[in-house]
Amino acid sequence: MPITELLERNAREFPKDIALVEINPEIQEKRRVTWRDYELIQPDARHHYRRDITWHVFNEKANRVANLLISRGIRKGDKVAILLMNCLEWLPIYFGILKTGALAVPMNFRFDAQEIKYCLELSETDVLIFGPEFVGRIEEIVDEIDEKRILFYVGGDCPTFAEDYDKLASNCSSLSPEIEIKDSDDAAIYFSSGTTGFPKAILHNHESLMHAAKVEQNHHGQTKDDVFLCIPPLYHTGAKMHWLGSLLTGGKAVLLKGVTPKTILETVSNEGCTIVWLLVPWAQDILLALDRGEVKLEDYKLDQWRLMHIGAQPVPQSLIKRWKEYFPHHQYDTNYGLSESIGPGCVHLGVENINKVGAIGIPGYGWEAKIVDPEGNPVEQGSVGELIVKGPGVMTCYYNDEKATAETIKDGWLYTGDMAEMDEDGFIYLVDRKKDVIISGGENLYPVQIENFLSKFPKIKDVAVIGLADERLGEIAAAIIELNPDTECTEQEINDFCKELPRYKRPKKIIFTKVPRNATGKIEKPKLREMYHSSNLVDAQNKA
Template sequence: MQLITEILAQNARNFPDAVSLVERAPETGTRSSITWSEFYEESRRLSRALRMRGYSRGEKVVHLMTNCLEWLPYYMGILESGSWAVPLNFRFLADKILRCTLLSEAKVLIFGPEFVDRVRAVKPGLDAVVELYVFAGPEDQRPRFAMPMADLLSEGDGERARALPPVPLEPDDEAALYFTSGTTGDPKGVLITHGNLAFACEVEHRHHLQQPEDIFLCIPPLYHTGAKMHWFGNFKVGAATVLLKGVSPQWILQAVYEEKASIVWLLVPWAHDILHAIESGELNLEDYDLSHWRLMHIGAQPVPPSLVKRWKKIFPHHQYDTNYGLTEATGPGCVHLGMENIHKVGAIGQPGWGWECRIVDRKMQEVPFGEPGELIVRGGGVMREYYGNPKETAKSLKNGWLCTGDIARQDKDGFYWLLDRKKDLVITGGENVYPVEVENYLIRHEKIQDVAIIGTPDDRLGELVTAVIQLKPGMEMTEEEVNSYCLGMPRYRRPRIVHFGEVPRNPTGKIEKPVLRKRYAGIYSSFRRD
């Protein structure tokens, strides 16, 4: 199995003048692109420059940038140097940037213009480990404490630098440190190897069968394993990828049309927004030639079956797929629906290529068939460890199996259905309520745009099922309507409390339930049923 650094070199040899990456910025009306040879050379320049300064095998380099044309070449350059890439969430505030950088012990911090104020605010703390600050942005925005990226790259152009032999990399070598999204607590550093990355590349290609003519439209943030590992499918065959900086339905359809994109990975809210824009008449499909779009897939969260059914009515020719994964499994694909299994929409699927799955109880014993339990997975994408955290590592890695923390069940056909995270389970009056089941029921209502189910404390029942409902634009809904609609559910599952408001999601589409618990815990006045 080829390492991804080897695949990049191969693409530069085989497709030197073919477009590798396109960046579209609709707000500014700009479009730029680079070829595979330009991608490779930019990566090599950074790799050589880091090595000339002594940053190679075992060193860590923080990568703090929003999606842009340079993001992936810099990432690959860090890997080629033998250093660990440490991509950080672009929404991290200054304190989390400090915390993650200190945990990783990174000596180099590469950052874009969006992060100047945040980095400056915690620089005294960062100075405990960071030796070199590199600014990847316009010179007139560069802080004095940071070196221009152009100057660093030029150090990789010298005769001595170009004479450096490649760093020999092996599958067992450490490659990257990814921080979890923190939806259930503080982010943890997930240590990924070069073998993990190579395996993820193979999994994505086996699942979606990318060909050199495919064009992948990438919208989610690249710091996240989901976006990058879906990019791997096109990367493996030397196919082009378009980075779209913006999520409005018009921008997405315009990009698919003008770039002739054939594969688009969406998050649930974006798919909802596209459907609403079409159904409301805001967008007219006749304005776009979308005939080349073959695959729409969704991940990062449970997908309501009603959403996919609505999508197929408007786009009947689309293949559909969903992948389940997590950072600790090197991104998506450990469970995979499969493009041929549209009849199983709602399930997360079957074990992905090269993966095994089980449903177990608290003692790691398999539960009776069809019963809910914790999903555990095993395969070539399982992380090495939570870096610097042996206690959490021991909780999650058991005899080669990764404990996902997600509750699932398996049906008679061998498909897995995700019920919810173990920590999101609501226990009310002794009954287990899986939020995803209630959310999937409510989201079918024609007025509801998004919904989140949480548990809020109650002295008598332990917890009350609480719904936070975000309505579609221009819609109004009463508490009585929610009450009446929920009569179709078993009584114990019906929300006792309803709040109308925004459902916050992080950049990868996951509902930020800790935010909702903090916002609504102890507040029962909006709507309560006895």
């Protein structure tokens, strides 16, 4: 069953229940607007602090999008790209695309003009739907992209080179287009994060999307009464696939635009959020704000908040220990996944396994996982190898890239490129990315292991470890360390702390500066390598 049928079901069974809420803390005047009938969201209403839509209106809007696209010649198998910041329009547009049988192509809002052009061409996109934040970038490339593509603009003051989505959609039918969609039909193209160069186009079918909804609900036990707070970008599989748990149960979800400890706690309190997915830096910021007294828990209604989970990056054990000191009643989970496995959940810790914090966990609902050597044979328990996964959420392929697909999917197994090891209880621990391994004096160093160790040092807010060229050892490990605000620390303090590590694993260079992360929380190691002139070394190592 395609997930579009879940939306239709919710519109029938819970027509007047709130499906989505958008909170925009940047708007000081606390104006609110609710749609409970057939009217379309008007551009000027986007300037409200709080907006919401019911399941009935959500479905009606998706139908209008679908019928608009069909009226312009979009058919099953065509591609429609979405380039929007998180907003109330995002998911109805996504579902409208799916209802036509076309493929939704979400795009990273950090892409520059040339990356946008590259991804439009790579995915063979027919329509681009974009928002006001991207006018300048689209204008740079419009002469190169508009001859072959329809450009729809979402927002007020439509630029001359695009068509006004709001006006056109408002004249379209709100009835379902009734296009037959099968589980095996192509559904969406997602792009890899681009942390290793230009992104790859990752093709998924409808079965993948539906399985993601089942995985999320199975792992976190969502009910109709749960309220999910979504902060990360919807273009990424992580945020959207976690939201699919709300779609499956008909529960409310809240999209928070902009993030500070105060706005997160305020939104959880005001909207009655029960499930919150955080990235490591946001959780750290909340803890620091609590430590400094900048926010006080007693100022908010938080008793209903039952689950905090983290994904997209390794989680320091010290962070969860500190979190449980402030929130002892919280369940905790971490999810591992990649866009090729339709986002989070192919491996997960499980809320009952908090004693295993530090592990990414065990195979998720409907998934299998193994750790293998370069020939694809399982390694001995406790040995390091590559993590591979298998399940209904494995991508169909890298779109129009047979070579990369064959390198990544073998006998139905997805080779993740992540090095891992398994303990005696079957719990999997990430060691590092295969491509990020540092070879120093013949020894393999796994940066994630060193990062996890350093993250326990109380003065460190964030840390990244990369390899730098060394004439004698080939490479040395360098630690880029971001300190907590208003904190002083010396190299010697770090070196003394690292004496607990084996000598060969200790960082040989300490650099105090900010650690760059992308929108989904991943460390931008290519950027660090470029900054510290180690890119060519790593590229040569990867090709060896």
